[in-house]
Amino acid sequence: MSSPKTIRWGILATGGIAITFTKDLLVDPTTRGVKHVKHAVVAAASSSSKARAEQFLKDTGCPTDAKAYGSYEELAKDPNVDIIYIATPHSHHYQNAMLCLEAGKNVLCEKAFTVNAPQLKLLVDKAREKKLFLMEAVWTRYFPLSIYVRELITSGRIGPVARVLADNSVALNPEESFKDGKNRMVNPDLAGGALLDLGIYSLTWVFQTLYLTQPEDARTPPTVLAAMKKYAGTKDADEHATIILTFPRSEELGGVAHAVATTSLRVASAPGGTQDLPTTRIQGPKGEIQVYGPSFRPTSTKLVLGDGTVEEKQWPQPGPGKGSGWYNGFGSGKQPEGEGQGMFWEADEAATAVLEGRKEGKYESLAESIVIMEVMDEVRKQGGLVYPEKIETTKYPTQL
Known part of the structure; x- marks a missing residue:
């Protein structure tokens, strides 16, 4: 049997969802029956300071040689990163994802993908132009x-x-x-x-x-x-x-x-x-x-x-198991000892797609993501909900 291939991740943002994702990402994939791929975190970035990125890497148990950056631009330029997980609020997804795609990086972007469908269509166009993988991190689809x-x-x-x-x-x-x-x-x-x-x-x-x-x-x-x-x-x-x-x-x-x-x-x-x-x-x-x-x-x-x-x-989630002393969760919630949150399934799919040369997720195409964003645009239109222009805009770059 061939050895598992390692995909090198960069983590963009260091808040709660990034912590949960990264801890799940570092769980041995064989605990969930996945043997063809492994995950490594090689870098993380915080927009506030390099020190915060360093603390994030330490708190999530990343390797000591993982790089810490004080800006997203530095992370996007790191040649050792295969794919970037974007964990900012969805108001910032368009700007952050476009930065990564422009830099030639594959992207797994938290949901909701963008603020509106026009933004997402431009990201899809950019990913296709650059021949890069792009997927919305709707983790539930991969359970x-x-x-x-x-x-x-x-x-x-x-x-x-x-x-x-x-x-x-x-x-x-x-x-x-x-x-x-x-x-x-x-x-x-x-x-x-x-x-x-x-x-x-x-x-x-x-x-x-x-x-x-x-x-x-x-x-x-x-x-x-x-x-x-x-x-x-x-x-x-x-x-x-x-x-x-x-x-x-x-x-x-x-x-x-x-x-x-x-x-x-x-x-x-x-x-x-x-x-x-x-x-x-x-x-x-x-x-x-x-x-x-x-x-x-x-x-x-x-x-x-x-x-x-x-x-x-x-349907309990797998993980290191009881007796491991390992815990994960989100916010104030904590799962039972040794049970993962479940975010590793989407990471496995993204890594597999990168290895196979696929450019979108198996269980949610980019076309379907666009349809769902169009539905939410229509819901907001009927409800009269408009966000500030700086986060609705398709202009890139825009300082947020």
Whole structure:
């Protein structure tokens, strides 16, 4: 058997999501059955200082010879970096990703990909011009759980999907949690609000079950009807968004299908942190698939068929295992000892694509990412949500 190939990563930004991703990235891939690729972090950059990048590398357990940079420009120029993971707020994704692509670097960019579809289209054009890999880091799409759900659908066990209900809502009490209005969840200057940060996951479940599972030549973008409530604390950020999507489909494939994707800062998908309510329901004439746990990191599934069949499955994330003394999580949340957050699956896909010479992700094409950004643009249009010009602009470079 051939030895695994090593992909050399650069980490752009050093906040919470970068810490979680990097810790997962450094877990031995064989703990999840991946033997063809290994990951190495060779550099990280903080826009605030080199010292902060040095501390980040130390805190995440990176090799001592990994380089620390005090600017993103230095990271983008590092010849030892194969791919850059972008972990800034989505307000900055367009500028940061364009910097990396212009420098000839492959890119895995956090979600939401950009602030608007015109920005994303220009990134895609640049990646194709430079013959580089570009992928949105929608980690959930690459979970074994998600692959299983899509395989259930394409197997026909519930019949053609007729309706999807997807919710990703978290009761954050924004007035208390984000008093100064500067947090990325509510700050207009950071493209704050429920839609781009949380609603992307609701739309992920809709699209990966109602769009991706159709034959490629049959996929048609949906029409959109949306309602939005602004967050009073900062005015130009959304507190709730609810989207009704109608997917055109031939009669042979089941006819028109509907979806409801909803998200909220104010209320929770499952009050009290319980996991006894499905956050996503995928319904067909023969039954439905229920997905439990947060939409971004679901933990179990239930197949319920009209003939009385019920199949339940638990989906814990792999990792170093119990007794390892290793922990990961995000924010104040921590997973059980030795259990990864699950961000390594998207890293494996990105690394594999780079090795194979592919230029986009296997389970979310760049074309599909654009369609989803266009849906969110339409939701914002109907809700009257416009962000400051400096983060909506397609002008590069723009100082943020």
